[in-house]
Amino acid sequence: MGIKVINISKTYDKIKALENISFEVKPGELFGLIGPDGAGKTTLFRILTTLLIADTGEATVAGYDVVQEYKSIRNHVGYMPGRFSLYQDLTVEENLNFFATIFGTTIEENYDLIKDIYVQIEPFKNRRAGKLSGGMKQKLALSCALIHKPKVLFLDEPTTGVDPVSRKEFWEMLKRLQKKNITILVSTPYMDEAELCDRIALITDGKILEIDTPEAIKSSFPKKIYRVKSSGTFQLIQDLGAYDKTHSAYPFGEYIHFTSTSTDFKAKDLVDFLKEKNHSNIEVMETDPTIEDTFMELSK
Ligand SMILES: Nc1ncnc2c1ncn2[C@@H]1O[C@H](COP(=O)(O)OP(=O)(O)OP(=O)(O)O)[C@@H](O)[C@H]1O
Structure with a gap:
């Protein structure tokens, strides 16, 4: 029925x-x-x-x-x-x-x-x-x-x-x-x-x-997700877009959600990259996937 x-x-x-x-x-x-x-x-x-x-x-x-x-x-x-x-x-x-x-x-x-x-x-x-x-x-x-x-x-x-x-x-x-x-x-x-x-x-x-x-x-989300923040959100999106280890980077509330193409990627790699690009107040933290993340990944 x-x-x-x-x-x-x-x-x-x-x-x-x-x-x-x-x-x-x-x-x-x-x-x-x-x-x-x-x-x-x-x-x-x-x-x-x-x-x-x-x-x-x-x-x-x-x-x-x-x-x-x-x-x-x-x-x-x-x-x-x-x-x-x-x-x-x-x-x-x-x-x-x-x-x-x-x-x-x-x-x-x-x-x-x-x-x-x-x-x-x-x-x-x-x-x-x-x-x-x-x-x-x-x-x-x-x-x-x-x-x-x-x-x-x-x-x-x-x-x-x-x-x-x-x-x-x-x-x-x-x-x-x-x-x-x-x-x-x-x-x-x-x-x-x-x-x-x-x-x-x-x-x-x-x-x-x-x-x-x-x-x-x-739980089927295939990658580690990092939530990323720095003092310049616009520049952050630009720089993550140009980073050679980026698989995806999109705004998620006050953060950017980032996944990498590399399997042995570490938060420190991203912090180092953002420091090189002159970002300040950098925050990179692993976070749990949400349904929205799955949606973004599947509709890529
Ligand atoms: N009567 C219609 N004539 C032509 N195109 C239409 C018609 N109704 C819907 N569409 C198009 O078909 C697609 C699906 O529309 P639909 O309304 O089913 O989507 P939706 O998910 O319900 O979105 P929304 O919340 O905007 O209504 C859209 O591209 C829409 O522009």
């Missing part, structure tokens, strides 16, 4: 939005699609929620074929699209009632499923959706996507433009929904959110680079 995607491709004019995508989401799994803007995440969501037909390939959602059995899928999935999808001029309660009605249900019938989320916006039930904060809009959109008790939930960048506290609360809600046997496919450009998924697929330019648990993806 999860999701199966087999060799899905989709091209818009000349843009290959998806190229031979295959993966499986197990029933009850919280699966993340992690990738930058334009990676193809929305296109994939639209295909799986039957709003768009793939050029080639097959997919099933909750056991139903996305083309042949699209009507059944629509009754069994909840979809929270990336951009705010609610009726801005309707109130919170009217929006929820509207979605309940089109699925032939009522707020009361499935209140248990949305209770946790809805109680937080219920005090504002008479406010128009267009006047809600980002975090509240997101909670309302999730309530609307859940009101017909879907088996599978699709969330396209649900936390983009939402403050950090609401983001954290949102992920806690997803974990609780997962315990109620809902399969969840969520996309995000935030690498820290990737860590909260059971498994993730790293996607860029319409292709999947890797699928595994966040832990396995991090």
Whole structure:
């Protein structure tokens, strides 16, 4: 009752939005699609929620074929699209009632499923959706996507433009929904959110680079990573770019993450090189790989 995607491709004019995508989401799994803007995440969501037909390939959602059995899928999935999808001029309660009605249900019938989320916006039930904060809009959109008790939930960048506290609360809600046997496919450009998924697929330019648990993806990183800092960040990037032992060097927060082509490379080699280049306040320290590092390495 999860999701199966087999060799899905989709091209818009000349843009290959998806190229031979295959993966499986197990029933009850919280699966993340992690990738930058334009990676193809929305296109994939639209295909799986039957709003768009793939050029080639097959997919099933909750056991139903996305083309042949699209009507059944629509009754069994909840979809929270990336951009705010609610009726801005309707109130919170009217929006929820509207979605309940089109699925032939009522707020009361499935209140248990949305209770946790809805109680937080219920005090504002008479406010128009267009006047809600980002975090509240997101909670309302999730309530609307859940009101017909879907088996599978699709969330396209649900936390983009939402403050950090609401983001954290949102992920806690997803974990609780997962315990109620809902399969969840969520996309995000935030690498820290990737860590909260059971498994993730790293996607860029319409292709999947890797699928595994966040832990396995991090531990598969093939090189030692050093975090590097000096008083002149711009010059540091330039000099690391020109260094003959550099495999990769890219900004990572306040540091540059550096890997070397050499297998017996030592932090001292880099310190000596940077001293030669007149850098001051040099800091070079080995650090643990993150999902973002794997992403950078695989998309090189
Ligand atoms: N209707 C369309 N017509 C032409 N090109 C499109 C269309 N929709 C998407 N694309 C292109 O297909 C590629 C994948 O887009 P898609 O929206 O699926 O990516 P995404 O990962 O969801 O990114 P974003 O978060 O920016 O929506 C992009 O290059 C995009 O410009």
